Amino acid sequence: MNIATRLAIVFGLTSLALHSSAHADYAERADVQAYVAELVAEHGFDEAELLALFGQAERKDRILESIARPAERTLEWHEYRQIFVKEPRISQGVAFWNENEAILNRAEARFGVEPAYVVAILGVETRYGRITGSYRVLDALTTLAFDYPPRADFFRRELTEYLLLAREEAEDPTTFTGSYAGAMGYGQFIPSSYRAYAVDFDDDGSRDIWANESDAIGSVANYFSRHGWKPGERVAVPVTLADGSADAVANESLNLKRTVGELTGMGVVAPDLDPAAPANLYRMMQEDGPEYWLGLNNFYVITRYNRSRLYALAVHELSQAIAAAREAGAAGAAE
Numbered sequence: 001m002n003i004a005t006r007l008a009i010v011f012g013l014t015s016l017a018l019h020s021s022a023h024a025d026y027a028e029r030a031d032v033q034a035y036v037a038e039l040v041a042e043h044g045f046d047e048a049e050l051l052a053l054f055g056q057a058e059r060k061d062r063i064l065e066s067i068a069r070p071a072e073r074t075l076e077w078h079e080y081r082q083i084f085v086k087e088p089r090i091s092q093g094v095a096f097w098n099e100n101e102a103i104l105n106r107a108e109a110r111f112g113v114e115p116a117y118v119v120a121i122l123g124v125e126t127r128y129g130r131i132t133g134s135y136r137v138l139d140a141l142t143t144l145a146f147d148y149p150p151r152a153d154f155f156r157r158e159l160t161e162y163l164l165l166a167r168e169e170a171e172d173p174t175t176f177t178g179s180y181a182g183a184m185g186y187g188q189f190i191p192s193s194y195r196a197y198a199v200d201f202d203d204d205g206s207r208d209i210w211a212n213e214s215d216a217i218g219s220v221a222n223y224f225s226r227h228g229w230k231p232g233e234r235v236a237v238p239v240t241l242a243d244g245s246a247d248a249v250a251n252e253s254l255n256l257k258r259t260v261g262e263l264t265g266m267g268v269v270a271p272d273l274d275p276a277a278p279a280n281l282y283r284m285m286q287e288d289g290p291e292y293w294l295g296l297n298n299f300y301v302i303t304r305y306n307r308s309r310l311y312a313l314a315v316h317e318l319s320q321a322i323a324a325a326r327e328a329g330a331a332g333a334a335e
């Protein structure tokens with residue numbers, strides 16, 4: 001008998017008690033049983049199997065604390081930027097790009113998304129797959145679907161998507177891991193995004209966004225392509241204001257509401273851009289005051305991945321920093 005088994009026997013009662021407190025007895029709950037009945041009727045799941053599965057789901061109080069925590073102070077751009085556009089995230093991005101260059105180039109050929117942006121997304125989301133979340137997705141989504149009423153509808157839909165995903169991929173739904181909100185793998189896809197946009201980019205028969213760089217890269221590029229990414233177009237352009245009046249329309253929307261021509265008519269100085277191009281004006285706070293940017297179509301597409309202008313500009317700036325560091329490295333190596 002090894003020591004672990006002996007400890008298990010000695011502490012059997014205690015661990016059993018702890019175990020049952022971690023379980024919320026989801027399978028016993030009427031709301032879960034009603035949800036299971038729906039899944040059986042709508043998607044042909046086996047009732048006994050689902051009840052057995054929810055019998056294994058554990059409520060994670062830490063998740064409920066994270067999601068209900070009062071909104072943290074909104075970061076200014078210069079604070080947000082400091083988190084993402086710096087070392088070692090830049091040099092790790094160069095390394096990831098070099099290691100996966102052939103895959104990134106193939107993804108660009110197929111989906112039209114430049115490698116720098118795919119790399120930057122993976123860098124911002126999970127530091128190139130280093131931090132992908134260690135909660136079981138089953139626990140995270142069950143906890144939020146049944147013990148977090150403010151967003152129960154959203155998380156029940158994602159839980160359904162998740163169960164469909166596991167069935168389609170012929171995987172055990174207790175095995176996948178992700179963030180406290182059920183976002184998974186290199187690019188942190190929620191289950192509905194996985195089902196809609198993940199691709200098997202190395203043609204091995206499965207869409208593995210957790211451990212397979214090829215599938216992770218192809219899936220992000222496909223997501224961007226499907227949300228309207230335009231190959232080779234600029235993402236965001238720093239601009240100045242002839243006078244302060246255009247500031248009134250800064251940060252008004254993430255959806256593309258205006259055009260470059262409209263904004264230059266309001267005093268935005270933006271040379272070399274097509275006046276007909278859709279654009280928004282953004283004010284980003286640096287320590288010493290505002291800087292202004294035009295976000296173009298591809299900036300909007302990045303906000304479809306995460307609805308934040310700070311996120312989109314961080315992805316853009318990180319992509320440029322990685323590309324510049326990579327070129328400098330190549331130039332240095334050639335000397």
Ligand SMILES: [Ca+2]
Nearest residue numbers: 200202204206
């Ligand atoms: Ca694959």
